[in-house]
Amino acid sequence: MANRRIAEILRSGQPDDSLQVQGWVRTKRESKGFAFIEVNDGSSLANLQVVINQDLPDYEAILKKLNTGAAVEATGVLVASLGKGQRIELKAETVKVYGEADPDTYPLQKKRHSFEFLRTIGHLRSRTNSFGAVFRVRNACSTAIHQFFQERGFLWVHTPIITASDCEGAGELFSVTSLDLKNIPRTENQAVDYSQDFFAKPTYLTVSGQLEAEVMAMAFSNVYTFGPTFRAENSNTSRHLAEFWMVEPEMAFCDLEGDMDLAEAFLKHIFKYVLETCPEDMEFFNERIDKSVLATAENIINNQFERLTYTEAIKLLEKADVKFEYPVSWGLDLQSEHERYLAEQLFKKPAIVTDYPAQIKAFYMRLNDDEKTVRAMDILAPKIGEIVGGSQREERLEVLERRVLAQGLKPEDLWWYLDLRRYGTVPHAGFGLGFERLVQFMTGMGNIRDVIPFPRTPQSAEF
Template sequence: HKYFNDHGFYYIHTPIITGSDAEGAGAMFKVTTLDLNKLPRDEQGKIDYTQDFFGKETNLTVSGQLEGELAALALSKIYTFGPTFRAENSNTTRHLAEFWMIEPEMAFFDITDNMDLAEDFLKSLIRYILDTCLDDLEFLQKMYDPELIERLNFVIQNNFERLSYTKAVEILIQSGHKFDFPVSWGIDLQSEHERFLVEKHFKKPVILTDYPKEIKAFYMKQNADGKTVRAMDVLFPRIGEIIGGSQREESLELLNQRINEVGIHSKDVWWYLETRKFGSAPHSGFGLGFERLMLFITGMANIRDVIPFPRTPQNAEF
């Protein structure tokens, strides 16, 4: 909060219950008050959500980004910090079904401005922790991770390496390293690929840009090549991806084309499209998973150890 307040951002609350899918991935928790034993049906035999509490199909939010964009286009620079839900069956040490996200959105920021902010934000957070919580870090280093403080200094003392997804794929292929998941252009990079780039090749944090549009969300600005989008991921040692963001698409024509390609109904995001209808501005933003940040800062091995009540597949105790 202090960082964003000092940099002139407004703090915005975005809704937990939403009728939109910010990622277009469909991995959402549904919200309904309908009797599951007597579901109403329409003429096509589909569930009739007009009889539900909100009169339409609703879900728990996967991101506050789309609503955040509306606020940024009005107020210039905003951020949100709240719970986020993903119904992904990912039983790993890096995933939670319920987690907290820090999401800034900035009008008149291009992808370079976005990368600059992400790097400065992460370095500021880690520098603050090193300055104010050194006793705690020394305890965590002694008990859990003997390289913890060295790794934190590694982040703040290095300029993040910036390169395209295409260049990263070339480096991974030419390395000759045997990965569990084979590398080719067009795949979504796995944690092992990301960590190889950070820990073995560059030996510094990395920001990858210009990903294939097929593996990224519909709202990302398309590049002139028609194949890639102005996405960016920040990669850290041990963690892999810690931040995901992009420059947002401001062209209504290209946005409509993209939502048709990914199968999103324009009526579900009409309010989002309206922000481009009468002219828009270049704008960008990113999301930082709070628990992934805590995982990195504390040196813990499992993300379930940095949240009081972890929500994971087949686990929702308390």
């Protein structure tokens, strides 16, 4: 007998189809002589209704075990449903209960639970409608990302998780060491002796795969990374994680214009793909999480993003008739409130801000002729703020050496990176998309902790 996923049954199942389903009980309703159970297997938002007749052997005993959360397998025949809400239902011929779930202690009840509460039971929350929808959409976003780059001939390259360099130069690094740092006897300001360490030098969890992606782009022209990155920033916000996933394309023979064009086409592609492949989940978000989810998606797909320079953005912010918490002035970084004002209130669509002051950006960004600004671009999204950060890279050896020194970095630590400018250097560019911020943007979920299965944030690492 065919074992079928519920999404597929609900889509194309026909009366008289004989089949088996496996999943978890969402609800049970008892009637005179029969019972309905709603079964979910994670493949869709909708449940499959299974009708169990009292003629079934051990009817009473089975029913007692079929509480919310129990794992169940049922075989039977599909019939047209007489009830409202579903086209088709399964008339059970056999029902097997694998694992029961004690209704007195099972934390997920039929009522709506708050996301705060569900975060305390991260191991069970994926069994709810909201998290089911989030993680299916997250999966669809991943597929769309690979599809977009593979169709364009980009090579997916795997960059290291353990690195010796701080790509962003922000010092937000988690150290990786085989040394028992707590128990090494040393006085307070004494540096750790790494000669006995696994790598014989300090190493860290990567904050970005960009530098290594540049290495690969100098051989394969167009590449992308898609992997976990780590930041030891103590930001307790709804937009920051200590461990998040980043997508980083890197393109040789490309300038900032090409970089922006790619990023815009990329975001449009992902939204289109998710609308096409997850319509029910997207409807659900629009109805239950944020009433502007579908309109936002259409807006992204159909409108050109606004493009402006940092200097223009500062002028607009200075003119804004809102009171910002943080100061606005040329040379200061944009805060999330400023970013959101531009995208959400002023332009009402994503905005790409370019040419930031050199002193607030990383060492690798290409210096403009004014010697004050760099060829950077950030994409600011309504409700989110910065979702993409990218730039054209400094391909001129002397200028790069100067920038490395100016930022207090050591050229000898970056010898291999500088070598890329010594041998066959070429204008190149890339960007990093914060994957969780994308999923937040797509679903309207308010907190970034609710779009990753196992969030790592300050003071929280349950698993």
